[in-house]
Amino acid sequence: MTVSSDRFDAPLILDRFTAIVGQCAVKTASAVISSYSTEPRGLFAGTPLCVIEPKTSAEICAILALCSLYKVEVVPQGGNTGLVGGQTPNNTGQQIILSLRRLNQAREIDPISNTMTLEAGVTLHEAQQFAQSVERYFPLSMASEGSCTIGGNLATNAGGVHVLAYGPTRDLTLGVEVALADGRLLTTLSKLRKDNTGYDLTRLFIGSEGTLGVITAATLKLFPQPRAQEIAFLGLESPTQALHLLNFIKAGAGNALQAFELIPNIALNLVLTHIPNTRDPLSKSHPWYALIEIAPNAENDPHSLLTHLLSSAITQRFAQDAIIASSLTQARALWSLRENISEAQKREGGSIKHDISVPIDRIPLFIDQAEQLIQENFPQARPVPFGHMGDGNLHYNISQPVGADKAQFLSQWAHMNQLIHKLTQDFGGSISAEHGIGQLKRHLLTQVKDPVALDIMRNLKTMLDPLSILNPGKVI
Helix, strand or coil, rough: CCCCCCCCHHHHHHHHHHHHHHHHHHEECCCHHHHCCCCCCCEEEEECCEEEEEEEEHHHHHHHHHHHHHHCCCEEECCCCCCCCCCCCCCCCCEEEEECCCCCCCCEEEECCCCEEECCEEEHHHHHHHHHHCCCEECCHHHHHHHHHHHHHHCCCCCCCCHHHCCCHHHHEEEEEEEECCCCCEEEEEEEECCCCCCCCCHHHCCCCCCCCCCEEEEECCCECCCCCEEEEEECCCCCHHHHHHHHHHHHHHHHEEEEEEHHHHHHHHHHHHHHCCCCCCCCCCCCCEEEECCCCCCCCHHHHHHHHHHHHHHCCCCCEEEEECHHHHHHHHHHHHHHHHHHHHHHEECCCCEECCCCHHHHHHHHHHHHHHHHHHHCEEEEEEEEEEHHHEEEEEECCCCCCCHHHHHHHHHHHHHHHHHHHHHEEEEEECCCCCCCCHHHHHHHHCCCHHHHHHHHHHCCCCCCCCCCCCCC
């Protein structure tokens, strides 16, 4: 069947969608779809034709086949927690949001193979619970885990706090199921750890942000549950001291080191000011802090190991002070100081964000030079650099000056991005460490990506999505 007219016949298209998924799963009321149409920071908002909530991969394939027939553009969406606008429609009123939230089943959990196959709408927290139900551990973890979905994690190759030990989402995935633009269903779902039969199509779709296909399910790796996890919070003089501490802990703990988070004094103070029931765990204030997580390995008890390492670190002046969580409640309280930084910045006022990575050994110098740039160009603006120092990923956020006009400050977003991203490139870093490209950084890709790589990316897009209906205007 072919469509002879280019006229966009919205009533006909909506009727066809309804025939596939039922009337209740096709949402058109503005009051209902508004929550799907704006990204969390309000940087991007759109007006879709509708939101469709299918429940099966077969329904998604039928929807995509119909969209291909009528040239309807599709914006896949998981939990709508993305920070680069990859899940947000435009304002034409002719795109659909394809919500995967109802694809929320665990198809298989296999503790013998240490795998689980989950549908894309399962939240990250639910995935962690599925793993715990068979006494296994799924290490992907981030502040948005109650809302973000496995499909979104895969689409953006999400990182989180345990990349240092386990890698990003891509490294935790054995196979995927993907609905293609023409309605076919591709599956590489497999519990195999070794399979050298041709090209690695699984990794092609992970991190593609819904531009090559819609991930509907994935087979994920599970790990033995840690017998215990020890959390420490340390006071530091500087990022340079943090780097020395990281190297010292790595040498002493080896693969037992799960996370190493860097926190500046300003970030901690914002959390203490704006987030209820938080407190400084140390007896006095420090310019910088580190949060460390240690898990047991075959050779060491984690508490004894961490106690010994921290005592030695303070003696050798790699840290000024430290506390080890004495209970699960205290451990959660320490993690909450890190995980609430972005929310505290939001409550403080305007904040301009940068999700970057630089070589770990250059982080202290980068922080120094970035602060100089900001103070020279935006006097009184307040840098808040924090994040996953253990894997080189910094969230170099900048809060508005005290008492400044929020809108006026945020109007400088592009200029500030330009300065920080240029410095990041000069340091051999990446302008997108874990959040993706989406709409926000699409214009930068030609500046930072190898031309041959870009050409291959465009050719892949054309081959898999010749009508460009899958998340157009995102990534490339």
